[in-house]
Amino acid sequence: MSVVIAGAGMHPWGKWGRNFTEYGVHAAREALKDSGIAWADVDLVVGGETVRNGYAGYVAGSTFAQALGWNGARIATSYAACATGAQAIDTARARILAGMSEVALVVGADTTPKGFLAPNAGERWNDPDWLRFRLLGMTNPAYFALYARRRMDLYGATAEDFAQVKVKNARHGLENPYARFRKESSVEEVLASPMVSDPLHLLDICATSDGAAAVVLTSAEYARKHGIAAPVTVAAVSTVTPTFPNTVIDMPLLATDSSAVTGVPERTFKESIGQAAYEEAGIDPSDVDVAEVYDLSTALELDWIEDLQLCKRGEAEALLRAGDTTLGGRIPVNPSGGLACFGEAVPAQAIAQVCELTWQLQGRAEGRQVEGAKVGITANQGLFGHGSSVILSV
Amino acid sequence: MTATPVIEGWFTTGDEPRLLASRCTSCSNVVFPPVSSDAGAAAFYCRNPACDGTEHDAVELSRRGRVWSYTDAQYQPPAPYVAPTDPFQPFALAAVELPEGIVVLGQVADGFGVADLVVGTEVELVVETLDVDESGERTIYRWKPVTGQGDNA
Numbered sequence: 048m049s050v051v052i053a054g055a056g057m058h059p060w061g062k063w064g065r066n067f068t069e070y071g072v073h074a075a076r077e078a079l080k081d082s083g084i085a086w087a088d089v090d091l092v093v094g095g096e097t098v099r100n101g102y103a104g105y106v107a108g109s110t111f112a113q114a115l116g117w118n119g120a121r122i123a124t125s126y127a128a129c130a131t132g133a134q135a136i137d138t139a140r141a142r143i144l145a146g147m148s149e150v151a152l153v154v155g156a157d158t159t160p161k162g163f164l165a166p167n168a169g170e171r172w173n174d175p176d177w178l179r180f181r182l183l184g185m186t187n188p189a190y191f192a193l194y195a196r197r198r199m200d201l202y203g204a205t206a207e208d209f210a211q212v213k214v215k216n217a218r219h220g221l222e223n224p225y226a227r228f229r230k231e232s233s234v235e236e237v238l239a240s241p242m243v244s245d246p247l248h249l250l251d252i253c254a255t256s257d258g259a260a261a262v263v264l265t266s267a268e269y270a271r272k273h274g275i276a277a278p279v280t281v282a283a284v285s286t287v288t289p290t291f292p293n294t295v296i297d298m299p300l301l302a303t304d305s306s307a308v309t310g311v312p313e314r315t316f317k318e319s320i321g322q323a324a325y326e327e328a329g330i331d332p333s334d335v336d337v338a339e340v341y342d343l344s345t346a347l348e349l350d351w352i353e354d355l356q357l358c359k360r361g362e363a364e365a366l367l368r369a370g371d372t373t374l375g376g377r378i379p380v381n382p383s384g385g386l387a388c389f390g391e392a393v394p395a396q397a398i399a400q401v402c403e404l405t406w407q408l409q410g411r412a413e414g415r416q417v418e419g420a421k422v423g424i425t426a427n428q429g430l431f432g433h434g435s436s437v438i439l440s441v
Numbered sequence: 442m443t444a445t446p447v448i449e450g451w452f453t454t455g456d457e458p459r460l461l462a463s464r465c466t467s468c469s470n471v472v473f474p475p476v477s478s479d480a481g482a483a484a485f486y487c488r489n490p491a492c493d494g495t496e497h498d499a500v501e502l503s504r505r506g507r508v509w510s511y512t513d514a515q516y517q518p519p520a521p522y523v524a525p526t527d528p529f530q531p532f533a534l535a536a537v538e539l540p541e542g543i544v545v546l547g548q549v550a551d552g553f554g555v556a557d558l559v560v561g562t563e564v565e566l567v568v569e570t571l572d573v574d575e576s577g578e579r580t581i582y583r584w585k586p587v588t589g590q591g592d593n594a
Contacts, residue, residue: 116502173477181447303543308489
């Protein structure tokens with residue numbers, strides 16, 4: 048038994064400040080239309096929770112189901128920081144695999160404020176997410192910059208390499224109708240943008256966006272019976288947590304675990320996210336044709352390429368420089384344009400990665416198609432031990 | 442006006458300040474920031490999955506370590522960060538690996554920036570003023586590059 052994606056839909060990413068429900072319903076209806084399945088036939092709605100939109104956001108599954116018109120479907124709401132969308136997909140998949148759902152609709156949508164993502168108001172001396180700002184002035188880009196600087200000192204990455212990731216992704220996203228930023232970029236332009244946290248410039252760091260993405264999941268059997276065109280198999284959904292000791296400093300924490308008692312683990316948290324996906328899908332990293340990874344910063348894309356074992360540690364810059372990760376290269380990364388072209392809409396983003404791979408594997412990614420792609424992988428990581436990797440195949 | 446730590450129980454002061462950590466009485470796993478009695482029961486549980494300890498001793502961490510990575514803040518971070526100067530002055534940040542197998546984030550000492558650091562630079566803990574409020578100076582631990590003192594960590 049396997050689970051397939053019967054339809055995918057998105058609302059374009061942007062910055063309009065409208066109600067997230069409007070974006071979510073748009074994406075949901077696009078996904079339903081893509082699948083050819085009627086809303087009345089959906090028996091499960093899983094919403095990705097948004098924490099910035101009040102009660103309606105906390106009960107996103109209910110909010111979307113009600114906005115589409117109560118149809119008696121069961122509902123669930125997932126929250127897993129940046130991995131929210133993947134966890135929502137996992138919840139739907141599990142219920143289908145258990146034979147308890149035939150058609151599940153998974154929706155994530157968000158409206159986001161401008162500027163740095165700041166912690167909630169109030170004094171909270173036991174909350175690391177509050178303390179990191181109060182005691183250290185440690186912003187999200189500062190964490191990304193730590194990882195970027197380490198690549199420079201250990202592997203010889205340069206500011207030009209990071210800028211080149213932006214140039215590549217900007218070019219990839221030019222023809223993507225859902226991307227917010229559709230404009231070529233140059234290395235000079237990135238390097239001339241203001242330095243935020245050395246070595247990362249403003250154009251190395253992704254924005255926050257409004258947006259929504261949705262997928263319709265069914266069993267492979269249901270898809271066959273109902274003549275669903277070009278279903279894409281969900282081969283793996285990895286949402287593993289870290290294994291102690293987590294020895295890479297993670298946002299929003301002020302320190303790592305200590306490795307003194309047990310030694311350094313075989314894999315870092317991010318490596319384990321991808322490894323669990325490969326094991327679940329029963330495939331090898333060399334089988335992957337296309338990857339959508341979380342480029343919160345340009346340098347982070349290079350980390351992910353290695354974390355997903357698409358090359359050896361320290362070799363991602365060589366891959367980039369050779370054009371291997373560009374459309375037409377050996378292993379195109381972020382053909383959608385990635386977060387560089389979208390900006391992050393937290394509860395929608397992991398679903399958007401899956402939408403892009405669905406269209407890539409169906410050969411429908413117009414203007415950005417990875418020719419002959421059969422296997423795709425996503426990756427992301429969020430706060431507090433959340434992360435995800437989804438493998439799709441045809 | 443007196444100088445007081447901005448947060449209680451995280452570091453000692455004086456000529457040779459040190460970070461204060463909590464060590465599990467069962468398995469000796471060390472955690473920083475230290476376990477706080479105000480943080481609720483979850484804070485007491487030892488993080489080692491092979492250990493069900495809930496008791497901790499306070500221990501001092503090594504004063505010196507090596508830079509795991511580093512960066513700076515060139516824009517003023519949002520509240521609850523309090524800028525000590527107006528206009529805002531950029532400051533550097535470092536993640537430092539201590540002999541206890543733990544990496545601790547901190548600001549870099551006044552007068553030092555990213556140009557003074559590389560991965561592996563030896564640094565030591567100092568205590569400096571973070572900001573000033575109506576009760577006086579609020580102090581914080583910081584990492585200061587060790588210069589001209591040889592390799593004797």
